Amino acid sequence: MPRKGKKSFQVNEKQLGYLMVLPAILIILAVIIWPIGQSMYNSLFDYRLNDPERSQTMLSSEVDLERYIDNHFFLEGTLEDVLETAEGEPWQEEAESAIAGISEYHEQLRNEDEVAERYDTVEEMVNSFEVVADQDLKYASIDSDLSESYEEALLNAQDLMNEQAVDADEEDESLFMDASSQIGAVDRALLSSNFIGLSHYTNYFQDSRMWQSLANTFIFTGISVALELFLGLMIALVIHRAFIGRGVVRAAVLIPWAIPTAVSAMMWRYLLDGQSGVIAHYLEQLNLIGDSSTMLSTAIGGMSSVILADVWKTTPYMALLILAGLQTINYGLYEAAEVDGANKLQRFFFITIPMLKSTILVALLFRTLDAFRVFDLIYVLTGGGPANATEVISVYAYTTLFSQQNFGGGSALSVIVFLCIALISIIFIKLIGSDLFEGKTGNS
Structure with a gap:
């Protein structure tokens, strides 16, 4: 039997026309359509490079692990000093409750899926004074309800520190102000979604x-x-x-x-x-x-x-x-x-x-x-x-x-x-x- 030859690839005239303009279409998509689409997407967010809490587009709540781990390390030590200062004071129970709430939400945060995967790696880099350049490693999505509850607990604790700083002596005032500042730094590491839809327009x-x-x-x-x-x-x-x-x-x-x-x-x-x-x-x-x-x-x-x-x-x-x-x-x-x-x-x-x-x-x-x-x-x-x-x-x-x-x-x-x-x-x-x-x- 005669051997059948391999069928060559053929296109009709219409398909050939599309193939010839395909490179131009790809260039247009890359140079024109993509930037326009990116601008349309960015316009749906409160996206500000001069604000660390809005320095990227976020559809859900996230945590900046680098900032969170760095600031939470100092906050833990400061809150221990606050508890020692609060012993025997009328506001001791309130301080213990506020600090316990922060610790509880911290553990819940660590157990979040994306956070648990990256926390130890980022913590090791922070302790080694390395910059976390990988954005996928630095930011982790967290539950919105957890983020809101954690932020509320941090703000309540910050208000308590500010109240105690008013009547405290110079040494304790410095402690309370440090605690307030560090609580604020941890709070700013918790990022809420900045999706605002058509609000800019x-x-x-x-x-x-x-x-x-x-x-x-x-x-x-x-x-x-x-x-x-x-x-x-x-x-x-x-x-x-x-x-x-x-x-x-x-x-x-x-x-x-x-x-x-x-x-x-x-x-x-x-x-x-x-x-x-x-x-x-x-x-x-x-x-x-x-x-x-x-x-x-x-x-x-x-x-x-x-x-x-x-x-x-x-x-x-x-x-x-x-x-x-x-x-x-x-x-x-x-x-x-x-x-x-x-x-x-x-x-x-x-x-x-x-x-x-x-x-x-x-x-x-x-x-x-x-x-x-x-x-x-x-x-x-x-x-x-x-x-x-x-x-x-x-x-x-x-x-x-x-x-x-x-x-x-x-x-x-x-x-x-x-x-x-x-x-x-x-x-x-x-x-x-x-x-x-x-x-x-x-x-x-």
């Missing part, structure tokens, strides 16, 4: 600063993009014409766009400075502003400054996109219109603008999305000032994330930025740009 929707930063974002985006479109169209029409030195002019026009944003922001900061700024000086001389310091020290001046800097830098980008569209227009259309008696203005509005509609749409989409998420220009030029007058939503999110180290709140603001950008994209494509896809879908 409800708080921000009632936050006047968030709405002001969002309004600043729309004002900046609307004015700057409109000016860039108008000036970019004018520049594109000029450099589209044939004249001597056109190549040099085209290259020179692109220089502002080629300069890094942070560098151009620093440059404009010096040019608009109230004491040494050349631009600010001439604006004052032309009576366009009352004082040279106005541009960076007032709300209107600050917003005008960032818009001016952005228009100067990104108008060449708009001009470049429109110039590409102009070069696709068939010159025969202009010749035919001229034969029919159309003047230059009519040819511009009835030929140039309609033929540039798709190009203008793409340019507006790119620039609107880019302007809406502006950060570096404003952060370097004004820092969001004066008095938050130029603080856009991206700067507010950065301040919340890194200056305040509120990762939960900052992540919520980042999600709001993402939703706004997604909404803008949908509006552009569904309402304005639907003509781009007419005739390109369906069966061919």
Whole structure:
């Protein structure tokens, strides 16, 4: 019998198409979708890096074993001294009850499944002065009811220590204050769940600063993009014409766009400075502003400054996109219109603008999305000032994330930025740009 050959692996055309775009999809998932999903997840927690009790996301109660073991070791010795001091005192029975409660909850904590698995290992590392870098080893989940009961017992004991410190002599006062401090340290090692759901979003929707930063974002985006479109169209029409030195002019026009944003922001900061700024000086001389310091020290001046800097830098980008569209227009259309008696203005509005509609749409989409998420220009030029007058939503999110180290709140603001950008994209494509896809879908 003839030997059957091994069947080769085959895919149809549709499967081949999916396989070819798979690497791009994986990159998008890793670079875009994953960070967005992580931000959405973090926004559901009261996640603060400057607060040890909220320095990670927790869906259930946990204990920081490193801090707990370290502080409980000292607390045990201090509480023994407290019991000795309490002998024969009216509050002896209350002290014994409080300390016995702490000991009982400590044993219950040690018997928790995850704690029992890791306690001895972490204790050995703490006694050896080793840092517990492994987060899975450092933190252990515990029963929420046990955590609440233990915290209540610790707080009652702490209140008792504070009460006794009021009327105690100097030596005993120091003992009671040490005990109170150590009880507080142990209590802070017991971490409650910091899951708060959509609370960040409800708080921000009632936050006047968030709405002001969002309004600043729309004002900046609307004015700057409109000016860039108008000036970019004018520049594109000029450099589209044939004249001597056109190549040099085209290259020179692109220089502002080629300069890094942070560098151009620093440059404009010096040019608009109230004491040494050349631009600010001439604006004052032309009576366009009352004082040279106005541009960076007032709300209107600050917003005008960032818009001016952005228009100067990104108008060449708009001009470049429109110039590409102009070069696709068939010159025969202009010749035919001229034969029919159309003047230059009519040819511009009835030929140039309609033929540039798709190009203008793409340019507006790119620039609107880019302007809406502006950060570096404003952060370097004004820092969001004066008095938050130029603080856009991206700067507010950065301040919340890194200056305040509120990762939960900052992540919520980042999600709001993402939703706004997604909404803008949908509006552009569904309402304005639907003509781009007419005739390109369906069966061919």
